[in-house]
Amino acid sequence: MAAKRQWWASTLSLVLMLALAAVPLPDTVAPLRPDWVAVVLLYWSLMAPRHFSLLTAFWMGIALDTLTGALLGQNALALLVIVYLAEKFHLRLRVFPLSQLAFTVLLLLGLYEFILFWIDGLAAAVSPDIAVLANRGRTVPLAERWVPPLTGTLVWVALYMLFDRREREAPARL
Amino acid sequence: MSAPGRTSPGFGRSGFSMGARFLLLAVACIALMLLDQRQQHLVRVRQALDLVVYPVRVAVDLPSSTWHSLRDTFAERDALIEENRQFRRERLETEARLQRLEALESENTRLRALLDSTARVGSRALVAEILDVDLEPYHQRFQLNRGLVDGVYLGQALIDAQGVVGQIVRVGPLTSEALLITDADHAVPVSVSRNGLRTIAAGTGDSGRLRLLYVTNNADIVVGDLLISSGLGGVFPAGYPVGRVTEVTLRPEQGFAEVLAESASSLDRDREVLLLWDSSKAAPQASVPTPDATVAELH
Numbered sequence: 035m036a037a038k039r040q041w042w043a044s045t046l047s048l049v050l051m052l053a054l055a056a057v058p059l060p061d062t063v064a065p066l067r068p069d070w071v072a073v074v075l076l077y078w079s080l081m082a083p084r085h086f087s088l089l090t091a092f093w094m095g096i097a098l099d100t101l102t103g104a105l106l107g108q109n110a111l112a113l114l115v116i117v118y119l120a121e122k123f124h125l126r127l128r129v130f131p132l133s134q135l136a137f138t139v140l141l142l143l144g145l146y147e148f149i150l151f152w153i154d155g156l157a158a159a160v161s162p163d164i165a166v167l168a169n170r171g172r173t174v175p176l177a178e179r180w181v182p183p184l185t186g187t188l189v190w191v192a193l194y195m196l197f198d199r200r201e202r203e204a205p206a207r208l
Numbered sequence: 209m210s211a212p213g214r215t216s217p218g219f220g221r222s223g224f225s226m227g228a229r230f231l232l233l234a235v236a237c238i239a240l241m242l243l244d245q246r247q248q249h250l251v252r253v254r255q256a257l258d259l260v261v262y263p264v265r266v267a268v269d270l271p272s273s274t275w276h277s278l279r280d281t282f283a284e285r286d287a288l289i290e291e292n293r294q295f296r297r298e299r300l301e302t303e304a305r306l307q308r309l310e311a312l313e314s315e316n317t318r319l320r321a322l323l324d325s326t327a328r329v330g331s332r333a334l335v336a337e338i339l340d341v342d343l344e345p346y347h348q349r350f351q352l353n354r355g356l357v358d359g360v361y362l363g364q365a366l367i368d369a370q371g372v373v374g375q376i377v378r379v380g381p382l383t384s385e386a387l388l389i390t391d392a393d394h395a396v397p398v399s400v401s402r403n404g405l406r407t408i409a410a411g412t413g414d415s416g417r418l419r420l421l422y423v424t425n426n427a428d429i430v431v432g433d434l435l436i437s438s439g440l441g442g443v444f445p446a447g448y449p450v451g452r453v454t455e456v457t458l459r460p461e462q463g464f465a466e467v468l469a470e471s472a473s474s475l476d477r478d479r480e481v482l483l484l485w486d487s488s489k490a491a492p493q494a495s496v497p498t499p500d501a502t503v504a505e506l507h
Contacts, residue, residue: 049264052261052264053264053267053268055342056264056265056268056341056342056343057268057342058268058272058340058341058342059342064342067342087229088226088229088230088233089229089233091233092233092236092237095237096240096257097257097260097261097264100254100257100258100260100261101261101264101265101341102342102343103343103347103349103351103378103385105241105244105245106240106241106243106244106250106253106254106257107236107237107238107239107240107241107244108237108241110233110237110240111234111237111238111241114230114233114234114237115234118226118230121226122226153241157241157245
């Protein structure tokens with residue numbers, strides 16, 4: 035019963051994150067938008083591993099790709115990689131103090147962003163279009179691309195502080 | 209920790225180990241990306257997925273659409289009367305201009321008939337509302353509330369009251385996705401209205417800014433020139449304003465001048481745009497989607 039309730043909670047949280055990923059933000063704040071789905075998936079896969087399968091990460095990624103109009107599979111692959119790493123090493127990671135845990139999350143979110151960035155680059159290289167060639171050297175400001183992992187880590191830490199108590203009270207999971 | 213075979217409610221687990229499942233799904237992602245890259249292989253799949261995420265889109269758009277309708281409901285009577293009066297005035301002016309235009313149009317068709325060239329025909333238009341939904345960052349795209357059910361097709365041109373806005377790059381059953389002319393992946397064939405000089409206006413990725421390609425240093429182009437769509441490429445109908453030249457920098461060492469323009473449409477202010485049906489494409493439903501609209505337009 036409790037497991038069922040938790041499943042609902044986490045499913046709802048993921049759908050909510052999908053919506054948050056598409057909520058319109060003013061231009062000045064938009065670059066700060068954390069990668070909500072990645073943050074919440076990381077939260078669940080570190081705090082309640084095995085709760086979701088990799089398949090969930092895959093479907094969430096596909097939904098995110100559809101919603102934001104990205105290449106189908108781009109977010110899915112990036113989410114798969116970080117969730118896989120988090121699940122694989124969660125036993126080692128869980129004993130970390132919060133500061134190290136937060137640093138690991140930062141690295142994982144950075145990896146997520148890097149994979150998206152890398153696929154963008156590959157896709158552009160495969161379909162060289164006259165307009166793209168003309169704008170060669172236009173830059174998606176690189177600095178801007180690394181802000182979402184930072185804000186994402188902050189959100190993750192906030193989630194951890196808010197909800198971790200309950201997780202600790204139910205250590206039977208391991 | 210339990211073995212990987214342990215089941216979690218709701219999501220079935222296969223007998224594979226986690227590593228194997230990861231590899232399988234990763235390969236699936238890569239296959240999807242390869243198929244989606246040229247956009248024509250997964251059209252059906254994307255349309256189905258679009259339908260699945262439609263509720264999320266509507267939910268996200270809900271606050272701003274409710275705000276708009278609430279504002280209309282509770283608007284002051286005086287403000288409404290004033291607005292109404294203004295609209296009536298504007299309509300009168302527009303109709304007066306239209307009368308002159310109709311005369312010109314008939315004269316134009318007659319002259320074209322004399323010259324034996326194909327007549328330009330009027331096209332059907334439909335108002336579409338922009339959904340307040342943020343898409344992938346670093347691209348200038350937006351969602352519209354019209355889709356396949358309204359007869360929207362790939363590569364369809366979008367205009368607003370001021371000029372060309374962009375074109376449709378993806379069509380879902382109920383919504384569609386449009387690319388702005390200022391997106392860095394977009395280019396419109398244009399001509400200078402003053403002298404007919406033809407060039408290409410490419411997006412810069414900055415909102416409202418266009419760059420003119422391949423304009424020679426000795427070309428006759430000055431700041432303030434109006435750029436209109438030339439109709440070459442067949443995506444945008446000819447004669448709609450695209451932008452106005454804001455900056456001309458001669459670069460004698462490079463062969464081509466650096467010319468920047470400001471787009472005519474005012475997307476940051478509108479919530480509504482017009483979808484145009486090109487009458488040369490027979491029925492909207494019968495139109496064959498071009499594989500890659502942005503590229504196709506340039507060939």
